Amino acid sequence: MEIHIVEDGATGAEVVADQFARTLREAGPRGAVLGLATGSSPVPAYTELIRRHREEGLSFAGSRAFLLDEYVGLPAGHPQSYHHFIRENFTSHVDIDDAAVVSPDGTAADPVAEAASYDRRLVEAGGVDLQILGIGSNGHIAFNEPGSSLASRTRVVGLTRSTIEDNSRYFASAADVPVRALSQGLGTILEARRIVLTATGAQKAEAVAQLAEGAISARWPATVLQLHPDVVVVVDEAAASRLE
Numbered sequence: 500m501e502i503h504i505v506e507d508g509a510t511g512a513e514v515v516a517d518q519f520a521r522t523l524r525e526a527g528p529r530g531a532v533l534g535l536a537t538g539s540s541p542v543p544a545y546t547e548l549i550r551r552h553r554e555e556g557l558s559f560a561g562s563r564a565f566l567l568d569e570y571v572g573l574p575a576g577h578p579q580s581y582h583h584f585i586r587e588n589f590t591s592h593v594d595i596d597d598a599a600v601v602s603p604d605g606t607a608a609d610p611v612a613e614a615a616s617y618d619r620r621l622v623e624a625g626g627v628d629l630q631i632l633g634i635g636s637n638g639h640i641a642f643n644e645p646g647s648s649l650a651s652r653t654r655v656v657g658l659t660r661s662t663i664e665d666n667s668r669y670f671a672s673a674a675d676v677p678v679r680a681l682s683q684g685l686g687t688i689l690e691a692r693r694i695v696l697t698a699t700g701a702q703k704a705e706a707v708a709q710l711a712e713g714a715i716s717a718r719w720p721a722t723v724l725q726l727h728p729d730v731v732v733v734v735d736e737a738a739a740s741r742l743e
């Protein structure tokens with residue numbers, strides 16, 4: 500695990516964007532398979548990638564993207580759906596084909612079958628070249644809450660009270676936050692060939708310390724990343740403040 504402690508969000512966004520640029524370069528004209536997260540953490544990096552696309556010609560042509568997760572019950576067009584979020588904050592501003600940006604269908608009649616089909620689609624695409632992750636203050640990655648199996652696959656998960664409270668800032672009230680999601684599992688995420696995780700702020704400090712230095716345990720799901728050979732962690736000083 501390579502840890503970058505950066506001065507500010509802009510520097511962090513550049514470090515993360517460099518990982519995307521490298522992956523796109525290595526993939527060449529066939530394009531890359533990108534694993535995308537929602538939430539506030541990756542947004543500065545997405546903004547930097549949009550800037551590089553517009554000003555420096557960074558191209559996503561031929562690439563495909565898979566989201567980590569989606570709320571159960573929210574249709575794709577809902578303003579708080581992750582389908583909508585990723586288009587608004589990233590993919591509709593770069594040259595990636597909209598049909599190539601895939602997320603679990605939160606309105607699928609059979610969410611269990613949808614989860615299994617999502618894992619199959621990931622395999623058929625050849626797997627993820629670069630996965631970007633945020634981290635919850637309780638150590639979750641995607642919606643793998645504490646207690647998630649370290650080998651878990653894409654599945655229907657219940658959200659913890661702390662995650663519902665964290666995410667209620669995007670909704671009118673906590674009561675409006677869906678209580679279930681379709682989420683890639685920890686085992687699914689580990690299959691990405693390269694992972695970059697980004698976090699800022701003191702509220703992430705304990706989760707970041709556990710991620711990098713804690714015992715690998717389902718109590719802190721992100722600790723499973725210690726088993727992956729190619730993880731870059733980009734944190735500001737506040738998020739790094741509890742590292743030894």
Ligand code: F6R
Pocket residue numbers: 535536537538539540541567568632633634635639640641642
């Ligand atoms: C989002 C996701 C979540 C977030 C995490 C951090 O697709 O899977 O695990 O990465 O909740 O959220 P922010 O970045 O909003 O602090």
